[in-house]
Amino acid sequence: MNEADALGIVHSAIWTILVAAGPAVAAAMLIGILVALFQALTQIQEVTLTFVPKIVAVLVVAAVTGSFMGAQIMAFTEEIYGRIASGF
Template structure:
């Protein structure tokens, strides 16, 4: 394997990592912002109020996006295995 091949594999792995992590992170960000807005409007500054909705939203988003995540990671692994077998 040449250094260019290694860079290509790392670049592809980083893109897959971002694609797999982004949906869950965006859901957590959105829920956090909504809860923060509600806390600011109601002036209820309870720190534990943020955790339960955010955890539930993250678990729900993991259940929803898991097929996409698995497909993306399997595709990356197949690509890496093909490159290894081609060496």
């Protein structure tokens, strides 16, 4: 294993993390922006108001895209196991 192999594995791992976590993070960001806009328009400054909608949105998105996230992680795992089996 040389530096190029190690950098390829790290690149693949980071890309897998970004793709797998992307939908949940995007949903949390969208809900956060909408709640912040709602708070700014109504001048309600309740701190706990931001957490519940974000948690619900992330759980719903994780339930809907769970198979996609699992497939991405499984593909990365198979790639790594294949490289281990072939000696990199």
